[in-house]
Amino acid sequence: MIFFAILCMYWVVTRATQVMVEAQRLDGIFRGPIHGTFAMVVNGLVSLRSANRMQFFRKDFLLNVELASNATFCYVIVNRWIGIRLDMICGSFIVSVAIFAMTQRDKIDPELLAMSLQIVSDIIFLFSISFRMFAEIENFMTSSQRIIEYTQLEQEDDLEKP
Numbered sequence: 001m002i003f004f005a006i007l008c009m010y011w012v013v014t015r016a017t018q019v020m021v022e023a024q025r026l027d028g029i030f031r032g033p034i035h036g037t038f039a040m041v042v043n044g045l046v047s048l049r050s051a052n053r054m055q056f057f058r059k060d061f062l063l064n065v066e067l068a069s070n071a072t073f074c075y076v077i078v079n080r081w082i083g084i085r086l087d088m089i090c091g092s093f094i095v096s097v098a099i100f101a102m103t104q105r106d107k108i109d110p111e112l113l114a115m116s117l118q119i120v121s122d123i124i125f126l127f128s129i130s131f132r133m134f135a136e137i138e139n140f141m142t143s144s145q146r147i148i149e150y151t152q153l154e155q156e157d158d159l160e161k162p
Contacts (some may be wrong), residue, residue: 005093005124009131012085016078020139023075028146030068082135086128094121 097120101113 001093001096002124005089006127008089009086009127012082012089013131013135016082016085017135017138019078020075020135023071023078024139026071027068027075030064030071079135082132086131090121090124090128093124097121 094117097117101117105113
């Protein structure tokens with residue numbers, strides 16, 4: 001029974017981490033224009049004020065913020081989805097162990113059944129937490145892989161050649 005619960009937890013995590021990685025990728029894509037627009041406005045603030053173009057950049061900035069917040073919201077929702085599914089698996093496993101304990105109460109010492117129920121509930125929730133951490137680590141590994149790829153880019157030629 002515990003192996004079935006662990007397999008269900010693993011299936012939930014592997015299914016959701018793909019979506020988490022995609023949401024984090026979209027978040028990285030949509031945050032770039034936010035920083036670019038902000039830097040451009042700060043560097044050209046005098047020109048923008050003199051040409052009365054602040055409203056144009058404000059609209060662009062707010063659109064980019066909305067896109068980035070949608071990607072972040074998707075990431076948070078997937079994280080919550082994992083938590084709810086893992087807690088449902090844990091709860092159903094604990095209920096099944098409690099039902100088994102109730103059926104065996106005349107055959108096995110009640111103190112031993114109560115202790116086993118407590119230990120099983122602690123262990124299954126530790127598995128749940130472990131799978132959540134596994135999903136987070138796998139998600140953050142894409143960031144570290146991206147950083148490693150950036151360090152291995154080919155260098156550009158010099159702007160001025162002799």
